[in-house]
Amino acid sequence: MSGNVVTDLTQSFNSNTSRSLENGHNSLPNSPLKFFARAKSRSNDIFKGILDFVSEAETFLQDIKGKENEEYKVIHPFLEMVKGIIEKLNRDHMKVVFFGRTSNGKSTVINAMLRNSILPSGIGHTTHCFLQVEGTEASEGFLLTDDSEDPKSISSIKQLASALSTMKLKENSLIRIVWPNDKCRLLKEDVVFVDSPGIDITPDLDSWIDQFCLDADVFVLVGNAESTLMQTEKNFFHKVSSRLSKPNIFILQNRWDLSVDEEDAYEVKEQHYTRNTHFLTDELKVADKQEAKNRIFFISAKEALISRLHEDSKKSIPTGSLQKKFAERLSAFENFETAFEVCISRSAVQTKFQTHSERGKKIIADLKKIMMRTHTDCSKACEDQFHKRKETIDELSYLDKQLDLLTEEMKQKIENTVEKVEKHVSFVLNEEIKQLSALVDDFCTSFHPDNLVMSVYKKELHNHIEEGLGRNVQQRCSSEVHQQVENTQKEITDRLAALLKDEERAQLNNALSPCNFEMSYKLDCRNLCSEFEEDIQFRFSLGISSLMHRFLGTKRMKHTLGGGQNYIPRPVNSSTVMSHESDLYQHINEVLMSVTTSYAIITPRSTMGGIVAGLVLKVTGWKVVVAVGSLYCVLYLYEWLSWTNKSMERRFKSQFVEYAASKLRLIVDMTSFNCSHQVQQ
Template sequence: MSGSLRTVDTYPGQFGQGDISDTPRSLGNGHNSRPTSPLKFFARAKSKSNDIFKGIAEYVLEAEHFLQETKGEENEEFKVVHGFLEMVNGIIDKLARDHMKVVFFGRTSNGKSTTINAMLRNKILPSGIGHTTNCFLQVEGTEASEGFLLTDDSEDPKSISSIKQLASALSSMKLKENSLIRIVWPKEKCRLLKEDVVFVDSPGIDVTPDLDSWIDQFCLDADVFVLVGNAESTLMQTEKNFFHKVSSRLSKPNIFILQNRWDVSVNEEDADEVKEQHYTRNTQFLTDELKVADKQEATNRIFFVSAKEALISRLHEDSQTPTPTGSLQKNFAERLFAFANFERAFEVCISQSAVQTKFQTHSERGKKITADLKDIMERTYTECLQACEDHAHKRQETADELEYLDKQLDLLTEEIKDKIKVMVEEVERNVSFALNDEIKRLSALVDDFARPFHPDNLVLSVYKKELHNHVEEGLGRNVQQRCSYVLQQHVETTQKEMTDRLAALLKDEERAQLNNALPKRDFEIAYKLDCRNLCCEFQEDIQFRFSFGITSLMHKFLGTKGMKHTLGGGQDYVHRPMSSSGTPMTPRAELQQQDNQVLMSVITTFATITSRSTMGGVIVAGLVLKVTGWKVVAAVGSLYCMLYLYEWLSWTNKAKERRFKSQYVEYAASKLRLIVDLTSSNCSHQVQQELSSTFARLCNTVDQSKHNLKDEILKLDKEIRRLEDTSKNAKSLRNKADWLDKELNTFIEEFLQKYD
């Protein structure tokens, strides 16, 4: 079987050798009855990959924000994820630019530009005999309705018509050989451009020795290489050298060999032998020298075509005009079919190759990114769970500590209250006993008061004020000496016990605050007796009183109550005499009035007796005189007068002072006994206040500790909620990484592994 038939057999619908009108339209624009283009495979892979990496980009951005909020921008994992975001954005940008690139190489005037024009179905590239293309020409698609040119030295679009001046080797404005002109052509005018295929035309590889720079600059990202040869000559060493260099830089490049201008073989008798020779040498070159394909695969990548005939046929077919007679040689349908067969094989190869070269690396990077992110989220999730567990344990410990502190503080409060109560009762007893004892010795304290005494009212008023102060200071000093030291010791001991008991409930760093809560001064009890106000109504009686006077004798023999009963006419209550003005009389006037009353009582009694029996009185008087005699009566009267005179002469200021102090002691003692309970209660209250206030201040420190524990519990609750939310988000992001990894695996199975 001939070489062309080997290729034709690959696809059904082989054409016979007939007129151009007999050629099916499937060899024309390929839009009507042709099966779905293999190039759609690349488009689907590109669309799917774009969707996946957009999802990965959203995922990485979400993970970046998550780590920024949870760990901060200085965290190493955040920096890693931020690097992933830049990497994914770069992949998305590259995917948007990714296309299927085919580069045409060959010797000068082998028909590279004509082949591209035939595939584009338009005469875009300059072509002709000799050295036509002077630089690299790249044809790519655009959504615009009009085509334009772009050159390396300018970003301004140029007209398509200027291509001959810029790219033709015959033009005086030609560019350098390693320059690139981008021909941006409307996609709607070419199916291949619409499918993201980019064509690169090159100068003849036999016009420059600088092949390495060509390869590095234009070939490293190529998916398919098309070697356009001349069917009239065998494969040259120059062409072999170039592809040896390509093979050394790329792993198993996809190479198609077009034996162009096969229409010249129409009139040759040994055409089949020549074709077989080309097959043999080209197959040996691909399999044995380059080692890029096996024998069967190499045979299917060698085509005998006429690019010129294909271009002419397609141009007239698209314009629906008849093909000029003589422009197509005999058996042209076979060559047209071979060209279409080449395009079909080319489309399959470039689509699969581009998918492998463009998306294999991206998929591997995507899987690594999702795997790394999954590890980061897994670590974050685990760390959050552990931290949440630790915080929950710490919260329970803090809550237990707070509960223990509350219970112990309640127990201690009750205990301290009982202790304070007992101590207060003891203080009250001690102060009461000491004050009563000092009242009993009040006379000694009053006797110690040594100030000049004079009965004058003005001097006596000052004397009493000083005596009040002396008694108050003396009593207070004596009671304080007897009670204060012991009380102070008890108070300090109790305060220290409070402090020690409360300190046992606090942490080490909080115990120092308890000492600050203790009073800075020693406790002292203030004994407020206020003798001046207490004895302000004291009225002394320092008038002379004869010891054997009627009133004194009645007081001695009858007592105070008996005397009042006698003076009251047998009544138990004697009204207090009133002055003529109606106001109560002073004690001095009262005593004078009592003497008058006694005298009047005696006279009245005597008168009553005598009025009842005058004779009886005379008899009694007679009997007394008879018994005692006038001398005795006179002697007794004289003695009575001498006693009166003695007492009157001995009634000096000293005697008056003794009388005054005796009266003051009696009066002050009676008044002080009235305030013993009040004073002892006041002292106990002072102790209670001191201990209660101290305990309250100490409890404030404990309350602050409780407040700190409550704040710590609130903070732990807040942190636990934050960690729970963080762990949920980390788990969600981890699961999302699994989902994206499955998407990538599905993509790999569908587009990459399927054609391995």
């Protein structure tokens, strides 16, 4: 995992750093600073893979357990943590901070390493605030200050950072000098330099350390070869050491060019070695004696800067600018840079990437535990589901068989119920048809033989019959049908509930609604009796046609009157009813004509009839015949006078009852079947 990145790179340092030191500072392809870029790139790739893994795990847990699950809540913050690490890795750089007393040459050392006079330098108190030099891909450099995001010209650095300027910023302010990478190899390798004001001019060291030093990879203490290590400098690094674990410290004894004419230069150099080594090993305890001695360099930053500026510009160095044994001091400066590059690169890999690596290891370890636990839970759940599935299949197989049996049983119950309903409705409907005359007699509406009035009368009578029959049948059938439907439904529900579990049985009972079945009995009496034609013309009860109709029947009477042939009489028009105001004698004549005609029709047909008529006349005599005729006329007159609208209505209702009953009997089976079909549905 990513935790091995630092170890691998550290081992790679040990094998390649020695080659860099042997080959010298100019071995750029094998520069130790390259390892930081490699570690940064490799760590980025690893954490991008971790990000994908965490994202996939989060999606998986969300799908199977939901966002409210505790494990999801643990993993979800990992995304932001990994994204933050990746973002910080992209911003991470190797940071070196230069400290020392005023006028010890800190700015000149940085200028010499940058091979350019960027930072202001000179005698006295020069740098008033913190200056940070970082690289950019831009072709021109610029300044950035804390109080503004607008870039400023590099030339304004003297006004903003110089202690001699009236426009200088506060001591704890930071000026970022963004310098093109192509002008300095160190900046291109992601190195950032921080220059500080003299530590002997302010007591506020703690805030400086917290604000600018806690993320530093290397500290460079720039001392003065003319003076020994002071307590002010020691106090500062004691405070740094208390906040950081074993900080990497280099000590530069600057201005060593002043010792060329000193006779005791060697003794002074040994004195500096002794005091500085004691400080690093015994007081700070950040290195052993050999390592501490390798962290101390005697240089002349001014000479190194002059030499490099003229070398880059390909100009000759002015006479007197460099002191004797210049090459020795320049070599010491280059050795410092090489050792510095090795140290800062190793330190950056260990301090910056080690922390991220440990966090990555912890994230992966936690994620592994969660996913292993999830895998175990899923395996157990899968096994449980397999057993449940087998049990469910067995239950379903049992239920299928029971449902098949239940279906057949319920079909039979429904058929029995339907058959009972059909018989009951048929019986009730036949009973109501037998009592149809009573229902017709209950109809009370003004009656008149006029066609218009008769049409309205029939329409209202049809409605009365249909409503009355429907109401009577419903009253006699609904309760029993409802009870049968309810009993059948209850039997089906009870049988079905026996196959269900308690919860399902409760849901079934809650889902069932009470039986609100209402059967519809549609008789459509109006269309059924639409062809009914009433005959309410006056007919004498002792008339020949009436007597023949009574004794012979309608068909035989028509056959007899037709002379034994198929005689189709002209239909009687109800509108030709005789008026009560007609002349009485006219009716008597019509009666006599009818009698005469009847006898005239009958007599030729039967010789026996003529013989019988003659015998009667001979035996009884004319007086008896006249008396009987008079009585016959009186009866006719009585019946004619009593032929009122009421009589017509009674005959109409009698005819309608007979006709409607015959028609209704035809639909008894259909109506009962329709009702049974409603029950079945």
